Amino acid sequence: MFIQPWDAALDDAEWKTWIADGHDFGILSVNGPPGQAPLTVPTHFTIDDRTLLIHLARPNPAWKAIEADPNVTFTVTGDYAFIPGPWRAKPGTPPTDGVPTSYYAAVQFTCRATVIDNPDAKAELLRRQMAHFQPDGDHAPIAPDQPPYGRMLPGIRGLRLDITEVRAKFKYDDHKPVEHRTETAHRLTERGRPLDAPTAGQQLRRLERTGPWKP
Template sequence: MLVHPWDASLDEAEWRAWIAEGHDFGQLIVNGADGRPPVVVPTHFTCHGDHLLVHLARPNPVWTAIEHDPNVTFTVIGDYAYIPGTWRAKAGTPPSDGVPTSYYSTVQFTCRADIVDDPETKAELLRRQMAHFQPDGEHAPIAVDQPPYGRMLAGIRGLHLQVADVVAKFKYDDQKPVEHRAAVAEALAGRDQGLDTATANQQRRRLDRIGPWNA
């Protein structure tokens, strides 16, 4: 992934905060076995220390690929929007001379995958995930010897994804003048389609932290 200096995460806390804001759904990407295409699995995940926690159905074809090569990538994308060229034209030039682009945030984790088959370890993985996704409770105990989860554990496998590297990118034209970025954020909020408002919020947040870009 290309990351220009102005697109890079300002610090580790920035991408961690972005993930913690609810960006907890991504794609697990595993090298295909025997020259086959990569296997890509969309899934929720939970951060736990330097691990990502995932569980998937036992029939999922990803297991063969992981057993062949446990080195995987997990990617999360959000707060994205199409930016028309007319919004990006330089001051004093015709709007039609502007070149369109995409804005987005993404965090890519390089990991080593450890498959979890032990029932109690799977139950603990699910308890951690449930504490994140359903913190108010209102679910049956997740225990190997109690229904409904106990009898369902055999149908899933867990993954501990040991994070080896993280690359984060926040692509919001931070190299452009302050006035330009503020105007695009305003245009996004006015269009208000899809993730426009979330994208505008990210651009404004970065603008507040960075101010004028200083190479």
Template sequence: MFIQPWDASLDEAEWQAWIADGHDFGQLCVNGPPGRPPVVVPTHFICDGNDLLVHLARPNPVWKAIEHDPNVTFTVIGDYAFVPGPWRATPGTPPEEGVPTSYYAAVQFTCRAHVIDDPHGKADLLTRQLAHFQPDGDHAEVTVDRPPYGRLLSGIRGLRLEVTGVRGKFKYDDHKSVQHRTAVADHLTARGRGLDVPAAAQQRRRTDRIGTWKP
């Protein structure tokens, strides 16, 4: 992931807060065996300290890829929007000469994958995930010897992704003027399509924090 200086996460707290704010779905990317393309798996995840926890179906082809190379990347993307050229035209130039771009936030974790196959370990992983995704507790207890989960545990494998590096990117034209960024955020809010409003919120948050970009 290429990151311009003005697109970089301002500190660890920024990307951590973004992940914690409901961004808990991403893509696990694993090098394929020789002669095969990478394996990419979309999945929910949770953070457990500095690690990420994931579970996947046992027939998933990702397991062979991990056996070949346990060094993986996990990518989370959100708050994205297409920004049309006229919104970015330089003042005094025809609107059609503006160059369009994409806005988005992304966090990439480089990790070493550790497979969890022990039934009790998988039950603990699922318990942690349910505590995150169903905090009201409206689910059966996950145990290895009682339904419904006991008989299902053999059909999954768990992954503890030991995070070895993190890169955050918040691409919202922070190198441009405050006036420009404010105007684009207003355009996004007015259009209100897809993730326009969350993208505008990210742009306004970064504008408030950075102000005028200084290299």
């Protein structure tokens, strides 16, 4: 993932807060067999300090690739919107001279994968995931010897992804003047497409922290 200086995360707390703010679904990418394309798997995940936890169905073809090469990438994206060219035209130039772009946030984790097959360890992984996704605890006990999860555990495998590198990108035209970014956020809010409001929110949040961008 290419990151311009003005698109980089301002600090680790920025991407960690963004992930914690409900961005818990991403794409696992693993190296395919020689001569074949990489395999990708969309899935929910939980994060614990420097570790991602996921589980997949046992028949998933990604397992064979992971066992051959445990170096994987996990990518999370969100708060994205298409920005039309006229919105980005420089002052005093025709609106049609503006060049469109995409706004988005993305966090890319480079990880080393460890497969989890022990029933007790898989149950613990699921308990940790459920603590995140169903914190009210409104589910049956998750244990190898209790239904309904006990009989389902053999059908899944767990995956611990130990993070070795994090690359975070918040692409919201931070190198543009303050007035331009403020107006774009206003236009996004007015347009009102499904992700326009959170995209505008990210742009204004970055604007409040950085003001005019300086190299």
